[in-house]
Structure formats: C-alpha cells, structure tokens
Amino acid sequence: VIGPYLEDVLVQLGINVILALSLYFPLSAGQLSLGQGGFMAIGAYLASWLTATLGWPWPLAFAAAAAAAGLVGALVGLPALRVRGIYLVLLTMAFGEIVRVFFLNFGPTGAAQGFRGMPFVTTLPLVAVLAVAVAILAARTAASRMGARVRRHQPRRAGRRDHGHRRDAGQAGLVHRRGGGGRAGRRAVGALRAIHRAEEFGFARSVMPFTVRGGGRAADLLGIAGGGRRVDLTAGVAPVPEGVAARAVWSGDARP
Amino acid sequence: MLAQQLVNGVMLGAVYALIAIGYTLIFGVLGMLHLAHGEVFMIGAFVGLVVLTKLSGNVMLALAAAMLATGVLGLIIERIAFRPLRGAHHLAPLATTIGAGIALQETARWYFGPEQKGFPSTIALELWEMGPLRVSSVQVFILAAALVLMGAVHLFLSRTRAGRAVRATAEEPTVAGLLGVNVRAVVMLTFFVASTLAGAAGVLVGLAYNSVHPFIGVQMGIKGLVVMLLGGLGNVPGAMLGGIVLGVLEVLGVAYLASSYRDAFAFGAVVLILLARPEGLLGLRVQRRD
Numbered sequence: 001v002i003g004p005y006l007e008d009v010l011v012q013l014g015i016n017v018i019l020a021l022s023l024y025f026p027l028s029a030g031q032l033s034l035g036q037g038g039f040m041a042i043g044a045y046l047a048s049w050l051t052a053t054l055g056w057p058w059p060l061a062f063a064a065a066a067a068a069a070g071l072v073g074a075l076v077g078l079p080a081l082r083v084r085g086i087y088l089v090l091l092t093m094a095f096g097e098i099v100r101v102f103f104l105n106f107g108p109t110g111a112a113q114g115f116r117g118m119p120f121v122t123t124l125p126l127v128a129v130l131a132v133a134v135a136i137l138a139a140r141t142a143a144s145r146m147g148a149r150v151r152r153h154q155p156r157r158a159g160r161r162d163h164g165h166r167r168d169a170g171q172a173g174l175v176h177r178r179g180g181g182g183r184a185g186r187r188a189v190g191a192l193r194a195i196h197r198a199e200e201f202g203f204a205r206s207v208m209p210f211t212v213r214g215g216g217r218a219a220d221l222l223g224i225a226g227g228g229r230r231v232d233l234t235a236g237v238a239p240v241p242e243g244v245a246a247r248a249v250w251s252g253d254a255r256p
Numbered sequence: 257m258l259a260q261q262l263v264n265g266v267m268l269g270a271v272y273a274l275i276a277i278g279y280t281l282i283f284g285v286l287g288m289l290h291l292a293h294g295e296v297f298m299i300g301a302f303v304g305l306v307v308l309t310k311l312s313g314n315v316m317l318a319l320a321a322a323m324l325a326t327g328v329l330g331l332i333i334e335r336i337a338f339r340p341l342r343g344a345h346h347l348a349p350l351a352t353t354i355g356a357g358i359a360l361q362e363t364a365r366w367y368f369g370p371e372q373k374g375f376p377s378t379i380a381l382e383l384w385e386m387g388p389l390r391v392s393s394v395q396v397f398i399l400a401a402a403l404v405l406m407g408a409v410h411l412f413l414s415r416t417r418a419g420r421a422v423r424a425t426a427e428e429p430t431v432a433g434l435l436g437v438n439v440r441a442v443v444m445l446t447f448f449v450a451s452t453l454a455g456a457a458g459v460l461v462g463l464a465y466n467s468v469h470p471f472i473g474v475q476m477g478i479k480g481l482v483v484m485l486l487g488g489l490g491n492v493p494g495a496m497l498g499g500i501v502l503g504v505l506e507v508l509g510v511a512y513l514a515s516s517y518r519d520a521f522a523f524g525a526v527v528l529i530l531l532a533r534p535e536g537l538l539g540l541r542v543q544r545r546d
Contacts (some may be wrong), residue, residue: 030347032347032350034350079527079530079531082531083530083531085347086283086289086489087530089289089347089350090481090485090526090530091526091527091530093478093481094482094523094524094526094527094530095523095527097478097519097520097523098520098523098524098527101516101517101519101520101523102520104516105516105517
C-alpha cells in the first residue's frame with residue numbers, strides 16, 4: 001500500500017516517538033537526561049547480539065535488551081540521587097559518551113565497522129503498536145499517584161521552598177530513570193534490522209528528542225532547526241502524541 | 257618524550273580552555289547552559305578558513321574576522337535562544353540552544369559541504385629543537401594566542417568597569433540590577449566575549465589540525481563542558497586550569513594508554529568529579545540554581 005521509502009520514514013518516526021517519550025520520565029521529575037542515546041545503544045547492541053550471535057528468538061531478545069537497558073538506567077539513576085539540575089545533565093551526557101566510545105571500540109560487536117547480521121523484524125505495525133503502548137504507559141504513569149509524587153520533586157522557582165522529602169525524590173527518581181532507560185531500550189531494539197554503528201548513538205541521538213518535543217516558544221527555533229534528514233520528518237508529526245508531555249514540562253508543572 | 261607530550265597537551269588544553277571560558281562566563285551570568293557554543297566555535301573556524309582562502313593569508317586578520325563574526329553570532333543566539341526564556345525553567349535553554357546548534361551545523365553543511373576542508377597552513381612552518389623537545393612555530397603561535405586571549409579576559413574581568421559588572425551579575429543578578437548594573441547589557445556583553453573566544457579557538461584548531469568540517473563543534477563543545485565542570489561551573493580561572501589539565505591528560509592517555517578510549521577517560525573523569533567534587537578543582541564557589 002505504501003512504498004518502502006515512506007514505510008522507512010514512518011518506522012524512523014515511530015522509533016523517534018518512543019525515544020522522545022523515554023525522556024518524559026526523567027523530565028517529569030524536573031530532571032533532564034542527555035544520555036538517552038546511550039541507553040538506546042545498549043538495547044540495540046544487546047538485542048542484535050542475542051539474535052545474530054546467540055540465535056535467540058527476537059521477542060525474547062527484545063525483552064532482555066529492554067530490561068538490560070532499564071537496569072543500566074537504574075544504575076545510572078543511583079548516583080543521580082545525589083546529583084541534580086545542570087550537574088545531572090552533564091552526568092548523563094558523560095554516560096552517553098562513555099557508552100558510545102565503548103561500542104566504538106568493542107570488538108565482539110564490530111567496533112567501528114558496526115554490527116550486522118540481525119534479522120529484519122522492525123516493521124511498521126510493530127513500531128506503531130509499541131509507540132502507542134509506550135505513549136499510553138507514559139500517560140497512565142503521569143495520571144497515577146506515583147506520577148504525581150514524582151512531579152512534586154520538580155525544582156521550584158527561586159523564592160519557593162522545595163516541599164519534597166529527599167528520600168521520596170530519590171525513590172521516584174530511581175523508578176523513573178529506570179522507566180526512562182527501559183523505554184529507550186525498547187526503542188533501541190526497534191533498530192534491530194539495520195547495522196549499528198556506535199556513531200549512530202552519539203550525542204546527536206540523545207539530543208534529537210528535544211527537536212521532537214520542543215514545546216512553547218522553543219518550537220519557533222526548532223522549526224528552523226529541522227534541516228536534518230530525520231529531524232524534519234519527526235518535528236512536524238511527533239508533537240501530536242508528544243503534546244501533553246511537552247506542555248507539562250515547559251509551562252504548566254514546571255512553574256507551580 | 258614525556259616533556260614533548262606535556263607541550264602538546266598544554267597546547268591542546270589552551271584551546272579547550274578558551275572554549276570552556278565562554279561556557280563558564282555564560283553559565284556564571286545566566287545559570288544556564290549554552291549548548292550551541294561548540295557550533296559557534298565551528299563557525300569561527302569556517303570564517304577563518306574563508307578569510308584565509310579568499311581574502312588574505314594574514315592569520316591575525318583571520319583571527320580578528322572570526323572573533324568579530326562569532327561575537328555577532330553570539331549576540332544573535334542570545335537574542336533568539338536565551339532572552340525570550342528569561343525566568344523560564346532553567347532547562348528550557350537547553351532545547352533552544354540545541355536547536356540553534358543544529359541549525360548552525362546544517363547551515364554550514366549546506367554551504368560548505370559535509371566533507372573535511374583543508375585549512376591552509378599560512379604560518380611558515382619552522383621546527384625548533386630544544387634538547388629533546390621539538391616545538392613548531394604553529395604550536396607556539398597557538399599557545400601564545402590562547403594565553404594572550406586568556407590574559408585579556410582576566411584583565412577585562414578584574415580591572416575594567418564592565419568586567420566588574422559581569423562579576424556582580426554572576427554573583428547576584430537581582431541585586432546587581434538594583435544597584436544600577438544594566439543586566440541586559442551585561443548579558444549581551446558576556447555572550448559577545450564568550451563567543452569571540454570560541455571563534456578564536458576555532459581558527460586555532462584549524463591551524464593545529466589543518467582541517468575543519470561542519471561537525472567539528474560537537475566533540476569540542478562536549479569537551480568544553482567537561483573542562484567547565486573540571487574548573488567548577490562559573491569559575492573562570494578554574495576553566496583555564498581545567499583546560500590545561502584535560503589537554504595534558506588526553507595527550508598522556510593517548511601516548512601511554514589505549515588511544516581509542518581517550519574520550520572515555522575524559523568522561524569517566526566527569527562522572528567521578530560529579531560524584532566526588534561537584535564544585536570543581538579549585539572549588540571556590542558552588543552554584544546552586546536547580
């Protein structure tokens with residue numbers, strides 16, 4: 001019905017939607033992660049290795065890779081309990097870069113040549129179903145009591161006291177970083193069909209969701225910014241499922 | 257061998273320091289990260305390239321033109337990506353500056369093409385042997401230029417009226433405004449100074465590696481953030497020291513450890529610093545604006 005080019009574009013779009021939603025979780029606690037590309041790389045490489053080298057069936061590899069990325073997310077979340085704001089931005093950025101350099105040099109997954117040989121399973125229906133599922137999950141989390149508790153830990157503006165308890169913030173942060181990592185991992189497995197190069201998961205990847213989710217006044221500039229091949233495709237469409245999260249972050253909840 | 261590596265490391269580190277000073281000035285005054293700063297650096301390199309290939313072979317002229325152009329670019333970025341967000345969530349400028357960075361990258365890619373461009377070597381290449389040390393005239397020029405610029409920034413901040421206004425605003429913008437400092441002008445001045453330093457660093461890196469490409473700013477920008485963190489956010493002398501430290505560490509890491517993992521060492525250091533000593537090496541002041 002649709003040509004292979006359009007299908008490829010739509011698959012990329014769905015994957016980017018999932019990646020953008022993965023950012024919602026740390027953002028709902030008022031914290032920003034620039035390391036989602038790193039989580040994505042972990043999921044992508046692990047799933048590919050499980051299927052191509054060990055011959056696992058892909059649904060199993062998919063679940064395992066998402067779980068592993070989530071676990072790493074929780075591990076990164078542990079120090080994140082002590083580090084907030086700008087410092088956490090820098091920490092996650094450093095994490096993403098470390099993962100990138102690691103895969104760039106890691107022989108068993110092809111190092112700089114990239115990894116290939118995984119089966120082609122990332123079809124449009126799969127990506128679409130996953131994107132919708134993740135969107136529903138994000139919305140439900142946002143509506144849940146846990147989601148409300150997490151939002152309470154967003155930094156207040158100057159002059160206001162932070163009402164949250166530190167312990168609570170910690171738990172919530174942990175849970176949500178884990179969630180974010182898992183989402184990123186799932187998204188990563190979405191890239192199962194192609195060859196992976198470590199460079200694909202660099203800083204640009206982590207940064208891309210911002211161009212997707214820019215709400216409010218940021219959108220003006222980001223519209224101009226959509227000169228990139230992937231970015232221009234997603235920027236126009238992704239804000240639809242993204243609208244809720246974006247508005248919560250940049251306008252409503254961030255300024256109580 | 258070791259001394260030679262140290263010389264190379266200090267040269268690289270001086271360039272890192274120039275970029276990091278820009279980051280740290282802007283963070284100090286606004287409490288916000290400017291993630292398009294690496295792209296400002298890249299534009300500086302390209303302006304230098306255009307001047308050297310099209311106008312004249314004078315390196316000083318190329319430096320001046322690049323600094324002027326990036327200074328103006330910094331003012332534009334401040335106007336578009338920062339000023340509308342005054343009082344907004346402190347993470348909001350991350351989105352706008354990332355967007356500005358992508359726009360600059362794609363503009364450069366569109367205009368100059370995605371491939372590496374050769375940077376003409378305009379300084380007569382001479383090698384001086386000092387015992388076991390071998391220093392090229394290009395290295396000496398880069399180091400001298402970086403040191404002169406850092407000295408100028410230091411004098412500007414410590415001796416001039418405008419520099420004092422910048423420091424006062426960094427300390428406490430509201431009070432500075434109440435005491436008659438024109439905060440908006442200070443912010444614009446800060447962006448101008450920070451961006452000229454990045455532009456100069458772009459030309460110096462072009463001279464050092466003899467090539468530039470539109471995505472040269474991404475890694476440099478991240479390195480600049482690392483250096484700012486090493487020195488402590490908002491700490492100008494710390495950024496100078498942090499630049500030299502990172503440059504030397506990287507060169508030593510490449511020489512004595514696995515070369516392909518050198519970036520991982522730098523970022524591993526970032527993680528350790530963040531967890532153990534978030535106020536930076538000199539630890540003069542902790543910024544708490546989250």
